[in-house]
Amino acid sequence: MHQAEIAAAQAYIRLMAATRAALADPNGAPLYMPLLTSPMEEADEALRCAGLTGNEDRLFALVRDLQPSLTGSDR
Numbered sequence: 001m002h003q004a005e006i007a008a009a010q011a012y013i014r015l016m017a018a019t020r021a022a023l024a025d026p027n028g029a030p031l032y033m034p035l036l037t038s039p040m041e042e043a044d045e046a047l048r049c050a051g052l053t054g055n056e057d058r059l060f061a062l063v064r065d066l067q068p069s070l071t072g073s074d075r
Contacts, residue, residue, distance in 0.1 A: 004050035009062035011046035
């Protein structure tokens, strides 16, 4: 795993955390959803830089390596 791949997986993990936080309160979700723009842009750029755009299998394998609990592979 090289640095660009690690950065992409980390950006994806941050995006998932931000999304979960935004959706945790259904009443506040419309207010918080615009806050996801920055993490989405970060993840998109990191995926492009790592050559992972369109390669979800590789991305999810990297995410599992970094944070198994996010993908449920620790069950």
